Amino acid sequence: MEVFIEQLINGLTIGSFYALIALGYSMVYGILKLINFAHGDFFALGSYIGYTVLVFASAFLTTHFGAWGMVGVALMIAALCLALVGIAVERAAYRPIYPAGRLPAVVSALGASIFLQNTIMVIWGPRYQAYPAELIPNIHLHLGGIHITLLQVVILVLSFVLMGILYYIIQKTLFGAAVRATALDRDTASLMGINFNKVIFFIFTLGPALGAITGVMVGMYYRQISFTMGWNYGLKAFTATILGGIGNLPGAMLGGLILGILEMFGAVYISEAWKNVFVFLILILVLIFRPTGLFGEKTAEKV
């Protein structure tokens, strides 16, 4: 039983990474119907920016803000930088292509992904980079026989707070209503006075910023980052998005968490080597029986 709960917590940790990245995919898909292949690379770039801050400004930051403050500053700088990068990529690679339709935009997104990935490689080099150790004190907590680390607690709390904030913005505020309206019907929403460009600005700052924060957390958790990791996490997060029902934000969060748990249980109870096969098989099975994902609404076919 203890092993089960520990693995559940490990799965939730990975799942919250997937969920935060999946939110970025899902927001862009909801508004633009575009699979933003560059999103995984936003995540990787964020991780590298956080790494640079933590390595090169550590002396300055620890004296002024303390160890926790340093992590906080790294998270914020990474998020801020990626918000800017997100807007830049949207302006340069996506905006000119909207009128041409969806498929050219997919190629453009792949192009942007290659561009970002190789930018990382040119700046930081093709080798793995190691995150500094013990940014957050390496304390092991024992709660009734269950063993978790402080880092996991921090990651889980931060992820759930971020997801909660995003959920609140989207579901409860007036601006969130505007975003949801735009996702439903862009033309009608503009007629109601919703500024489409503001909505675009919102999703292309918040999505990459969330990705960047996730990137820094992944760096602290696994302590090793590479310029290609955007692909792997992007693919998993995209899978999570589809699993939850694409364009549906709570669905993307739940999809990410479910995916993380499935992956962890697959690794423990089936086999480490076959865990991703297991994850993709579950995805395919879900889609065979629920073609619009677990929480996706049935859309009527337009004729």
Place this chain on the structure above:
Amino acid sequence: MENKHQTNVTRFFGSGQNALIVILGIFILYPFLASNYFIDIAFFFGIYALLGLSLNIVLGEVGLFDLGHAGFYAIGAYTTAILNTKFGIPVLLLLPASALAAALFAFAVCSPIIHLRGDYLCIVTIGMGEIVRLALINNPFDLTGGPNGVFGIDFPAVGPFFIIDSSIEFYFFIWLVVGITIAGLLRLQKSRIGRAWNYIREDETAAGAAGINVRYYKLLAFVLGAALAGVAGNIYASKLMCVSPESFTFWESCLMFCIVLIGGMGSIPGVIIGAAFISLFPEIFRPFTMYRMLVFGTVMILMMMFRPGGAWPRKRGGPPFTALLAKTGENDA
């Protein structure tokens, strides 16, 4: 019927036939003038052309998002590799066997998922491609050799005396196969099947209402596309003499996707141009070393900005292709 898009070409060469003769001449003379290195580049151009043509059936003709095509390619290559190294069956005989294996696999895998739409089909094909690759890495039944792959595949032998083993021979072999494929696909485009495919791409519901068996034709596209990818896998395996899982990643599927969209969906000359771009560009820009993929990504974005319908879009009597793309985008929304 003369296609409209050939007018520029015909103006330059006098007639379409002359253009074809000039292109053929260049293709035949090229290997005698170029070094082995450049012949090999042209060989891989041929492989990508064949892969592009195979994905073009699924993505270009029927409009089904398939981002797992490398899976079919892998099945073809590994069928050849395993049957040749374990049982010593000649590689050339395995060409149809690889096609058949990939086609059967496509039939088995795609039958239950063929009803999925747009992006949901896309992720399922991605998942399928990843499952194939991961399975190959995990070495089931000790067949696939794990991450190292399978070594020591024979060269294709035509009869007892003629073995295809030099760069020039492989060059002619792949382009002969590409040529035959193009001839077949051009006829297929104009046939009842091709028209049914295009109808499904433009409007699936209307096609179904008009009496087209949508499910059957979609599956047919997957099966034919997979068979061609299997052929490409066979030739690839025999050229490299070894296969390993890292040749069949998600990245490879993305490249094929780009070949079709950069060239122009459903356009056979377009696919050849797309394959040329994908295979020749990184070679031409090799002097830029680290920066070449940066340039590659940028050029992909620029191409979509200035030619969203592809380099050589397929034109028909109806509205321009880009308009159709924009329209399907709206319909899916």
